[in-house]
Amino acid sequence: MNDRLQALRNKMLGRSLQGMIITNPINIKYLTKIDAEGILLLTRKENIFITDSRYIEDVSSIITPFDEIVVDDQKNISKDDYENFFLFCENVGFEEKYLTYSDYKEYIRKYKINSFVEAGELITTLRMIKDDEEIANIKKACEITDQCFNMLKNYIRPGLTEKQIAKRIKNFFQENSEGESFDTIVASGENSSKPHAVPTDRVIRKNDIITIDMGCKINGYCSDMTRTIFIGEPTEEQKTIYNLVLDNQKKVLNEIREGQNIKTLAKSVESDFNVNNQTLIHGLGHGVGLEIHEAPSINMKNENLLKENMVITDEPGIYLAGSFGVRIEDTVLVTKQGCITLTESNKECIIL
Amino acid sequence: MNDRLQALRNKMLGRSLQGMIITNPINIKYLTKIDAEGILLLTRKENIFITDSRYIEDVSSIITPFDEIVVDDQKNISKDDYENFFLFCENVGFEEKYLTYSDYKEYIRKYKINSFVEAGELITTLRMIKDDEEIANIKKACEITDQCFNMLKNYIRPGLTEKQIAKRIKNFFQENSEGESFDTIVASGENSSKPHAVPTDRVIRKNDIITIDMGCKINGYCSDMTRTIFIGEPTEEQKTIYNLVLDNQKKVLNEIREGQNIKTLAKSVESDFNVNNQTLIHGLGHGVGLEIHEAPSINMKNENLLKENMVITDEPGIYLAGSFGVRIEDTVLVTKQGCITLTESNKECIIL
Structure with missing residues (x-):
């Protein structure tokens, strides 16, 4: 069986789950590499992917005997088959943050499930720790993001x-690449004071500040980087805020390592911002992988510790309403001793 | 209060619902015209849209006093406020086909709900019947789809x-327009035998058959049209299948009217296909509106009757595995006496 399915099955044992129904397509892709409509059933004896005639050929060409996944066309599966899949399973897990209430009730009936248990966390936890292949994909996406930023430095101009x-x-x-990993943010002048600004028809002019938040995808894996740049000399206030954000962003990079308490990271930025009469109004960062935002959330509520091979962002920001904002963000790989910054674009005050 | 919210409140009375939580953004847009992240609460006394600072300004500019919608920033709402929204409500409705199991449980706790009731159907039923504004939008989207097809007749060529x-x-x-209403299907030669084919690098050649299924959006409202065309003279078999599909598509257009039994429509196509040794392997059609596929489904399981101002598709198809397929589809408006075809592109056998 492939490593990821095996790891999930091990976790299921620890939770006394004899079966699991997986419907979130991103989790299915993570566990099987299958990118098609369908449902993955982990029964006592088998891993079964149920799809329809549109996908049978594609899916069969993607999986290998080593995966130990049976592919079935839904039209060949009877009412009795559905009732038998989990026949001797006491507890069957499901993804509570993906399954709708309607499907939840339907599945209990259709599969005759005794005890249907919230177990999405098992996959979330697996996905937090990236393997070599995943890291290589994210690294490549980050490289292309750096190339994009290089291109932008020559492209961006007033007008x-x-x-x-x-x-x-x-x-x-x-x-x-495979395209953007999320809707790009380009926020200039006073628009930069909105953390989630949507690009407008505002024309870039001399002495503007511009925040650019962007990322792309490679084999489904995302990158995420933010830079704040200046058209002409920044004001003293802008320089002060920029350096406060940059110093904190770098301080966090120095503190990221296996075993580091996540809450502490966010708290230390919050404290330094407060001392300087500023506030941290959003999370300090988030996990990155097949989704642009995934576990772990890097914020003051998260009591967990960082682990080796997590990929997370470090993105402090300060927003002065109606005036301007600064955010600086890198995607980084957590290691035993520290972290490796995967987005490498220059973040010293850039003046175009 | 705006007509759509008022109509929903009337339906809620009939189901003894004193409150409702609406989270599906498409339903929120339908009921309020608001296109922003947030939650719509219908409490005993008020309609409340809870959003965050990113959207407050936009949302406030969209709604009018006539809507009777209070807009709140979530950061101003306390734990007690949440518990008081539905204080004297015995039953509160929710959208069971949208809300996740996790949110279902969370909402019961957060809003202290006594009885949380599946009520998505109330909005689905409202959305089936289009008002003048909705019909105008779909009509416009269909016109642009026709213009696109006209363009294609000059554009498509071997190579x-x-x-x-x-x-x-x-x-x-x-x-x-606002862009595609779904991923366009262009399926040529043997690919046309797959009803949900994804466009490939296959090169169009002489004597190809091509199925094109496409649509666009105007003010959020969709169009949907399929045409099957020929590069050079079709074979006798292709002509026969084409005419069988076309005759049935036209027959259905003649039968669509208020009061028509939906099941009967689908059954009559199925029967005629069977007589000719063919089968109807997918539904005959579906509702079209803010979503490309919405209620009512036009198939043999639907026992309901058509109603005036439903907008539906009529799209029979025949697929000969590994050889070729033909599908012909129009979007139509149901009227008291018959139907108005909103997509008007020529569907007699087109040879380029």
């Missing part, structure tokens, strides 16, 4: 709109 | 790939 810059980024990622 | 044609369609819709 362009935020939307034009965002379009240029989208095109770059479409040409050089 | 192009399926992907190139699909890209051209996507660009046309991006320039002339």
Whole structure:
């Protein structure tokens, strides 16, 4: 059986789950590499992927005998088959943050399930720790993000709109990767004070500050990077805020390592911001993988410790309402001794 | 209060629901025109949209006093506020096909709900019947789809790939509407035998058959049309199958009217196909609106009757595995006496 399915089965044993129904397509892709509509059943004896005639051929070409996955066309599965899949299973797990209430009730009936148990956490926990192949994909996505930023340094100039810059980024990622990993943020002037600004028709002018938050995908894996740049000399206030954010971003990079308490990381930024009369209004970061936002959340509520081979972002920001904002973000790989920064674009104050 | 919210409140009375929590963004857009992240609460006394600072300004500019919707920033709402929203409500409704199991449980706790009741159907039923504004939007989307097909008749030629044609369609819709309402299908030669084919690098050649299934969006409302065309003279077998599909598609158009039994429509196509040694392997059609597939499903399991101002598709198809397929589809408006075909592209055998 492939390593990821085997690891999940081991975790299921620890929770006394004899079966599991997996419906979130991203989890199915993670566990099997299958990228098709369907449902993955882990029964006592088998791993079964149920799909329809559109996908049978594709799916069969992706999996190997080593995966130990049986592929079935749903039209060949009878009512009795469904009732027999989990016949001797006391507890069957499901993804509580994905399954709708309607499907939850339907599955209990259709599969005659005794005890249907919330178990999405098992897969979330597996996905937090990246293997070599996953790291290679994220690394590649980060490299292309750096290349995009290099391109932008020559492209951005007064007269362009935020939307034009965002379009240029989208095109770059479409040409050089599987496309954007999320909707690019290009927020200029006073718009930069909104952490989740959507690109507008605002025209870039001299002395603007611009925050660009972008990322792309390689084999489904995401990158995420933010840089704040200046068109012409920044004001003293902008320099002060920029350096406060940058110093904290770097301080966190120095503190990230296996065993580090996540809460402590966020608290230390919050404290330093407060001392300087600022606040940290959003999380300090998040896990990155097949989804742009995944576990672990890097914030003050998370009591867990960092582990080797987690991939997370470090993205402090300060937003002065109606005036301007600064955010600086890298995607990094947690190691035993520290972290490796996967997005490597220059983040010293860049003036175009 | 706006008509749609009022209609929903009337339906809630009939189901003894004193409150409702609406989280599906498409339903929120339908009921309020708000297109933003947030939750809509219908309490005993108020309609409340809870969002965050990113959207407050936008949302406030969209709603009018007539809507009677209170907009709140989630950061101003306390634990007690949440517990008080449904204080004297015996039954509170939710959208069982949208809410996850995890949120279902969380909401019961957070809002202290006595009896949380599956009520998504109330909104589904409302959305089936389109008002004048909705019909105008779908009509416009269908017109642009016809224009796209006109463009394609001059564009498609041997040497192009399926992907190139699909890209051209996507660009046309991006320039002339809000973009595609679903991933365009361009299936040529033997690929046309797959009802849900994804465009490939297959090159169009002389004597190919090509099925194109496409649609666009206007103000969020979708169109949906399929045409099967020929590069050069079709074979006798192709002509026979084409005419069998076309005759049935037209027959259904003649039978659509308020009061028509949906099951009967599908059964009559199935019967005629069977007489001719063919089968109807997918539904005959579906509702179209803010979603490309919505209620009512037009198939043999649906015992309901058509109603005036439903917008549905009529799309019979025949697929000869490994050889070729034919599907012909229009989007139509149900009227008291019959139906109005909103997609008007020529569907007599088109030879390019």
